Amino acid sequence: MEHAAVAQHAVESGTKIQDLAWAILILPLVMAFGTAVLTPKNRTISAAFNISGVVVAFLLSFTLFCVYGGQSVDATPFHWLPVAGLDAEMGLHLDALSTLMLMVVTGVGSLVMIYSIGYMHEDRSYTRFFSTLSLFVFSMLGIVLANNLLMLFVFWELVGVSSYLLIGFWYEKPSAGDASKKAFLTNRIGDFGFMLGILAIWSLAGTLDIADLKAKFVANPALLGPWAGLAGLLIFMGAMGKSAQFPLHVWLPDAMEGPTPVSALIHAATMVAAGVYMLCRVFFLYTATPGWPAALGFLDGISAASIISCIGGFTALFAAVIAVQQDDIKRILAYSTLSQLGLMVMAVGLGAKTGDASASMYHLVTHAGFKAMLFLGAGSVIHACHHEQDIWKMGGLRSKMPKTFWTFALGTAALAGLPPFSGFYSKDEILAVALEANPIFFGVGVLVTVLTTFYMSRLVLVAFFGKPRGEGADHAHESPSSMTLPLLVLAVPSAFIAWLPLGEFLSGHFKPGHATHGGDILFGPFNHNPIAAVFGLGAVLFGFSLAYSLYGKAPAQDPLSAKLGLLSQAMRNRFYIDEIYDGIVVPLHNLLSQIADAIDRWLIAGIAVRGLSGVVEIAGRALRLVQTGSIQTYAFLFTAGVLLIVLLALK
């Protein structure tokens, strides 16, 4: 009844409720520029405005979510660039995916910003930090809401820029500057593939509007013909960059050079999830009929989706193994993020078989909550220990920082996948999809779960139990309430999100009218897919008991390093991927750039530009000698010319 009245009102006034989406998108941008320009010196006002912008955006998102639920509606678009053959539009699309992501981005965003009041308190570039965070939220909302691939790409790049600005926030530290450049350049590689993919789709399908594309694909699954596989993989390259999939994963661990709230918001909850979100957005590409051009004939029979799931599975396992032997608290979490993103990407690829990627979206949402909480908890620990990040110099923080400890432990339980916390249910969906599609991937998923539980338990046991091993941990005390409050708020969804039928909600988006599992949500996994649930739970218990046997007695150093020997060395050095890049990619790149430089310097600037101007100049100088300005010379030449003509005429 009320809903009908609202709709009636909307028709009369000409503006629609869904146009609120524009307000959600623009608000953080206005706040970012407003505070950066008008109040760069006033810390309190800058923080207040930026935070309120994102909080209001969250409230509006919540309103939209309540009004529309999983319905698919478009906000009034505007025409941006009408070019021949392409009407580039700026339009916002609301559906189950985007309204849910809106709430994740603005919700985690507001909490992270509130947390930053305490964390960044001593920083002198307070306003710059908050306005850049707002800029990031704006860009991320653009990705979430975009209704066409061109607009999505524009905001995709904006996210890259704001991530660059935030990783390099402490730009006076050379390592931060290097990390920001590395992140930006690595992302550019992925983005280049993404752009090629968009161009391929545009030239073959003739539209970039996601809804139009989807309709065309439904009508004709072989729309892209032999290019389907390649276009899918190129689009996936964008996700590989942003979601840090092997081999473009190298930037994410280094991105931890940025302030911890940035790591929580951008490099755990939102930006790195953008790749997975984008894959879910264009999921119809991967359920379409696979095909390859003749040159790639050897790939016949393999779909782009299966390549995606291989890369995702490999990244998940690879990163989890590395995380086992990291000592920096943020790096452990970074590799854990990589590994979880790998699982999500794997689930997208595997979901293509059944046409349902809801498992990966579900995991994305729960992961955003608990991983942001874990990062904020890590930030609280780092803050308390006077910027000490090595877990082997911590210890005994449990009694000193009870709020941080309990939320961190809850986050760990959720990440590991212990029921009844959120991670168990989303990971279970992924395991169920994997079991259905391919037992190898199921094995990978279970192994990753064991490793995840192991390294997270190691982190908690070493940092929070036993006795303090360092000066910082000795004097640690609980963080201010602006920092613990967001932790407590984030603990709520991590603990209780499983009570909400989110998985059903999302699979309704991919398969409207699909029969839901129904029944008890809490024990649901054990009913509808007992094998996956039991293996998931068993993996958690196994991983924890393994970690407890090694780290339960609070050793002074890592007993595993001695046991694993060389392997531990390789894991600590991240399997030398960075060194391999330094050895192969960097010299190759240097060589190419030197060749390009030589061509530019000698061929283009030398011969083409300087050569042309040189010829003109020399000719000019030569001709100038003729123009003496002396009338006598002219008279002489004139007479000589007349004589010459007369002679020629007489001949």
Add this chain to the structure above:
Amino acid sequence: MTPGLHHYLIVSALLFSLGLLGVVARRNLFVIFMGLELMLNAANLALVAFSRYHNNLNGQVMVFFIITVAAAEVAVGLALLVALYRKRQTAHVEDLTSLKL
């Protein structure tokens, strides 16, 4: 031997060449000016010679015009030269280069 047309023309050509040499080679403006007058008179001589040769008075009428115009031209030219000399204390072309780059 009575002088024929070609004698007059040779004298005219010699006078013209002398005048041209003066215009091209000398550096003093007065001498250049005199060279110009010499060239004009060489042309006059040729015109008179042709007029006589063809028994046609048109050429001599032309010469009268030339003499008149030349007188006017000399008056203006000399006035300019005197004014220039008063201003710059020189009449040498090498010294009059203020318009040169």
